[in-house]
Amino acid sequence: MENNNVQEVVHGFKVFRPDWTCSPNGNTKQYTYPGKFEEEGELDICGHGMHFCENAADCFNYYDFDSNNKVAEVIAYGTVLKKGDKSCTDKLEIVREIPWDEVLRIVNTGKNCTGRCNTGNWNTGNWNTGNCNTGNCNTGNCNTGDCNTGNWNTGNCNTGNCNTGDWNKSSFNTGCFMTEEQKIMFFNKPSDWTYNDWLRSDARYLLNRIPKNVVEWIYSEDMTDEEKAEHPTHETTGGYLKVLDESDCGQLWWGSLSDRQKNIIKALPNFDPEIFYQCTGINVNE
Numbered sequence: 001m002e003n004n005n006v007q008e009v010v011h012g013f014k015v016f017r018p019d020w021t022c023s024p025n026g027n028t029k030q031y032t033y034p035g036k037f038e039e040e041g042e043l044d045i046c047g048h049g050m051h052f053c054e055n056a057a058d059c060f061n062y063y064d065f066d067s068n069n070k071v072a073e074v075i076a077y078g079t080v081l082k083k084g085d086k087s088c089t090d091k092l093e094i095v096r097e098i099p100w101d102e103v104l105r106i107v108n109t110g111k112n113c114t115g116r117c118n119t120g121n122w123n124t125g126n127w128n129t130g131n132c133n134t135g136n137c138n139t140g141n142c143n144t145g146d147c148n149t150g151n152w153n154t155g156n157c158n159t160g161n162c163n164t165g166d167w168n169k170s171s172f173n174t175g176c177f178m179t180e181e182q183k184i185m186f187f188n189k190p191s192d193w194t195y196n197d198w199l200r201s202d203a204r205y206l207l208n209r210i211p212k213n214v215v216e217w218i219y220s221e222d223m224t225d226e227e228k229a230e231h232p233t234h235e236t237t238g239g240y241l242k243v244l245d246e247s248d249c250g251q252l253w254w255g256s257l258s259d260r261q262k263n264i265i266k267a268l269p270n271f272d273p274e275i276f277y278q279c280t281g282i283n284v285n286e
Contacts, residue, residue: 012076013053013059013098015069022051040090050076061085078090187270191269214244217242220238
């Protein structure tokens with residue numbers, strides 16, 4: 001492995017504990033900021049000398065990626081011994097402390113990342129080239145697992161999408177080592193539909209059109225005693241504006257459907273009107 005001994009000014013980065021201490025080989029050394037420090041004796045990587053890295057991200061191969069730690073820009077102006085991603089010197093100056101938000105920008109080429117070594121954006125994990133990952137080493141997007149090339153996986157090593165298991169090549173699986181998309185349950189019973197079938201169905205399209213936050217004017221003569229007590233201004237306004245709850249919105253939507261559209265919903269695998277009511281608040285018999 002490379003082991004170079006040079007004598008020149010080298011810029012780099014160093015991580016310290018929150019109290020500005022380091023403990024190479026168990027020997028605690030106290031630093032101060034700002035400050036210049038010297039050590040005597042023969043340099044030895046991981047043995048003797050003040051250690052630093054020329055790449056900020058490499059520092060966290062040796063320290064926890066913790067915002068409580070101090071991260072500083074340093075200059076080595078004495079003899080510098082380098083081996084791999086680590087260097088040590090006998091003369092070190094702490095130039096400035098780097099704020100954590102700047103550390104995140106330095107160690108990631110992507111944007112808005114709280115992990116490290118990400119080339120993608122909005123990652124809280126590490127080494128992701130995709131976006132919005134909380135796991136590690138993902139080239140896909142929106143993964144909470146690790147090493148996924150697919151998207152929206154909570155497991156690991158998936159090339160498919162939307163898997164909660166591991167090593168799946170197909171999509172929408174909750175198991176492992178799946179090459180074919182599995183069938184899903186409807187109304188508490190097995191069906192011959194896959195999740196992709198459901199995503200592309202007319203029934204799902206119709207159900208996604210159930211309105212939200214529908215308001216309706218209720219005249220005073222149609223108000224209950226409880227509604228009149230809650231809305232005393234009805235005596236001057238002649239009524240009040242009622243915001244319908246989800247079940248009321250759903251029932252209004254059901255009443256607006258044509259018979260053909262209602263039959264599309266009822267044709268779902270294993271359709272059960274009681275379970276449908278429990279899940280949606282919609283009575284299909286009204």
